[in-house]
Amino acid sequence: MNPEEMYGRLSGHLSLRSRIGAVAALVLGLGGAVFLGALWATEPSLRAHTHVAFGMLEITCLAWAGFGTWRIARRTPLYALDGVIAGGLALASNILLMSGVIVLAITRPGWVTVAAAAFAALMVATSAVLLARARARRAVLLRRRHELENGE
Amino acid sequence: MSNELMIIRCRLGEREAFAELVRTWHDPVWTYVRRMLSAAEADDVAQEVWLAVFRGLPRLKEPARFAPWLFTIARRAVSNRLRVEYARPEVPIAADPVVGDAVDVLLDRAEMIVNLSALPVIEREILVLFYLEDLSLEDCAQICAIPVGTVKSRLSRARRMLHDRLVRKGSVE
Numbered sequence: 241m242n243p244e245e246m247y248g249r250l251s252g253h254l255s256l257r258s259r260i261g262a263v264a265a266l267v268l269g270l271g272g273a274v275f276l277g278a279l280w281a282t283e284p285s286l287r288a289h290t291h292v293a294f295g296m297l298e299i300t301c302l303a304w305a306g307f308g309t310w311r312i313a314r315r316t317p318l319y320a321l322d323g324v325i326a327g328g329l330a331l332a333s334n335i336l337l338m339s340g341v342i343v344l345a346i347t348r349p350g351w352v353t354v355a356a357a358a359f360a361a362l363m364v365a366t367s368a369v370l371l372a373r374a375r376a377r378r379a380v381l382l383r384r385r386h387e388l389e390n391g392e
Numbered sequence: 393m394s395n396e397l398m399i400i401r402c403r404l405g406e407r408e409a410f411a412e413l414v415r416t417w418h419d420p421v422w423t424y425v426r427r428m429l430s431a432a433e434a435d436d437v438a439q440e441v442w443l444a445v446f447r448g449l450p451r452l453k454e455p456a457r458f459a460p461w462l463f464t465i466a467r468r469a470v471s472n473r474l475r476v477e478y479a480r481p482e483v484p485i486a487a488d489p490v491v492g493d494a495v496d497v498l499l500d501r502a503e504m505i506v507n508l509s510a511l512p513v514i515e516r517e518i519l520v521l522f523y524l525e526d527l528s529l530e531d532c533a534q535i536c537a538i539p540v541g542t543v544k545s546r547l548s549r550a551r552r553m554l555h556d557r558l559v560r561k562g563s564v565e
Contacts, residue, residue, distance in 0.1 A: 241422065319449070
């Protein structure tokens with residue numbers, strides 16, 4: 241097998257879309273699970289089939305989050321640019337989640353919504369730190385590339 | 393493009409750099425894997441090696457030391473297929489007669505390739521890494537996770553085995 245054939249076999253594994261897709265599955269799955277969980281726990285007097293529907297949605301969100309985690313941990317490496325995109329995506333979606341949960345906490349006060357809001361705030365903080373670290377790591381690599389390209 | 397620059401560009405996530413990396417290093421990887429395994433397994437194992445390389449690149453600490461890192465991954469993939477052969481106890485090194493430069497002269501590259509498959513994996517591996525991949529003794533030691541002294545002993549024994557085989561075949565006296 242020559243190098244081009246080998247690269248052809250590998251190129252599917254190197255798709256930026258698939259790597260960012262794994263991050264999106266994790267972030268949106270987890271965010272969806274938290275929001276739906278808070279909504280479910282604070283919804284008064286639900287009928288049995290509505291509980292089932294919420295349960296199914298919750299399982300779906302957690303399955304996506306689990307799938308994304310597995311992909312990132314075992315199958316899909318995140319390179320410097322991916323880290324920055326993933327951090328930005330996580331930060332944006334967690335801010336959205338936090339806003340939604342805060343609205344929920346205001347309209348349906350209780351320990352569940354307060355806990356969900358605290359968890360969402362933690363996710364925002366974590367994703368901000370991850371984004372900052374990813375940007376710093378990429379900056380180091382870009383600087384080194386510049387040095388090597390200019391023979392410094 | 394230097395190895396280090398290529399690795400840095402890969403770690404940045406530049407797709408052209410991945411293609412360049414494969415173009416530059418596929419032949420050495422394939423040569424190693426092919427000399428250690430059958431043709432039927434070589435392509436799949438080489439692909440496994442590359443997937444492990446791409447997964448490991450974001451964590452590679454020293455881009456300038458890419459070659460030993462790459463062959464360590466390749467060796468792991470090969471040893472997964474050759475567990476039984478790698479588990480074979482080595483002949484005690486002290487018992488080996490040292491075969492020196494005179495035998496090196498006999499180790500014509502093409503002749504060595506033809507006869508490599510007859511050697512046990514441990515000896516075949518060290519000859520492939522040192523002679524066919526042109527890796528230093530230190531790099532071979534890192535890849536095989538053994539001291540440099542053991543690399544020298546294995547090389548000596550491997551050369552002796554190869555020499556004996558060539559003598560038996562009548563290729564050398």
